[in-house]
Amino acid sequence: QSSLPRDLQEKYLLTRRIGIGVCGEVRLAFERSTCRKFAVKIINKKNFQSEGTATRNAKTEIEILQRVDHPCLIKTEDFYQTEESFYIVLELMEGGELFHRVKSKQQLNESVAKLYFYQMLRAVQYLHSNGIIHRDLKPENILLSSQDDVCLIKVTDFNQSRILEEAVLMRTLCGTPSYLAPEVFTHASTTGYGLAVDAWSLGVLLFVCLGGYPPFHESFGHQSVTDQIIRGEFTMVQSKWKSVSDQAKDVVRKLLVVDPMKRMSIEEALQHPWLQDQKMLETAHRLMYPSAEGGGAAAAMEVESTSGRNLRKRGREGDGEEQH
Numbered sequence: 001q002s003s004l005p006r007d008l009q010e011k012y013l014l015t016r017r018i019g020i021g022v023c024g025e026v027r028l029a030f031e032r033s034t035c036r037k038f039a040v041k042i043i044n045k046k047n048f049q050s051e052g053t054a055t056r057n058a059k060t061e062i063e064i065l066q067r068v069d070h071p072c073l074i075k076t077e078d079f080y081q082t083e084e085s086f087y088i089v090l091e092l093m094e095g096g097e098l099f100h101r102v103k104s105k106q107q108l109n110e111s112v113a114k115l116y117f118y119q120m121l122r123a124v125q126y127l128h129s130n131g132i133i134h135r136d137l138k139p140e141n142i143l144l145s146s147q148d149d150v151c152l153i154k155v156t157d158f159n160q161s162r163i164l165e166e167a168v169l170m171r172t173l174c175g176t177p178s179y180l181a182p183e184v185f186t187h188a189s190t191t192g193y194g195l196a197v198d199a200w201s202l203g204v205l206l207f208v209c210l211g212g213y214p215p216f217h218e219s220f221g222h223q224s225v226t227d228q229i230i231r232g233e234f235t236m237v238q239s240k241w242k243s244v245s246d247q248a249k250d251v252v253r254k255l256l257v258v259d260p261m262k263r264m265s266i267e268e269a270l271q272h273p274w275l276q277d278q279k280m281l282e283t284a285h286r287l288m289y290p291s292a293e294g295g296g297a298a299a300a301m302e303v304e305s306t307s308g309r310n311l312r313k314r315g316r317e318g319d320g321e322e323q324h
């Protein structure tokens, strides 16, 4: 048991482990003064090849977490560190990881999968509008707010995330182009291509929620997982997929497209017929914007559009501008 920072101990009582990851664990914690429950993510620095990388990654992750504000993105409460670890105090997501939910239910029913998928799309749409690529979307990084099927989801773990440095690309293009590779000029290295990796991952996530098993896995046939992915070869086993609608399958097939330029984007996915489901949208907005409860969906849409507008404004004027 590595020694916990004293100021963390003074403010929180850390109890049992509730989650385990490659770079550390998650403990259930109680704020001593209020008895409110929190999750404390402990990230061991030794897992990174060098001290510098650990600190840089964590700093980026913390910067992202403190900068983003969306109902479907995890929120940090506090941050501590010692020589060997980072301690991040987070809102507790009582439902745990989507990974365990899908595992225990074999597969989610389509309306639940749709509700979760829509929230993931909104979270990733928000990240992308802030110039952030998540790059590591998987069931372990999708948390559920309660044990109920109808619940809020939150995306977490920004360890692999990258903030798109358009400025770096601009500077590059100012230099002599003669040594630059073609992809620097094509879509490949600007926001378009980078963002598409998250669309692919959301396709894998939706496949797992609907089918209860992953589309690419070493146990399938003779090919390596990498070959299966590069070829975009997956199978929708009848026994699992016969109860899934054609529209849901269409979303999966349009996201699991190998060519990033041909892959359906997040925006296109949000417009797909499968998600034009008023009942689901009302439930999702009620979960995401409970304060807008009184005015119903209209108010929720109002909240969405204003927050979207603010974002775009901030994007144009850079981060310096404080939005009031």
Ligand SMILES: CCC/C(=N\NC(=N)N)c1ccc(NC(=O)c2cc3cc(OC)ccc3[nH]2)cc1
Pocket: 018, 019, 021, 023, 026, 039, 041, 043, 061, 065, 074, 076, 088, 090, 091, 092, 093, 094, 095, 096, 097, 143, 156, 157, 158, 159
């Ligand atoms: C800022 C830290 C973001 C992060 N990981 N970041 C990283 N791995 N670099 C991360 C990773 C995992 C979690 N997990 C949880 O919060 C969590 C809550 C929870 C509750 C459970 O049962 C009630 C079971 C598992 C849980 N995981 C929270 C944050």
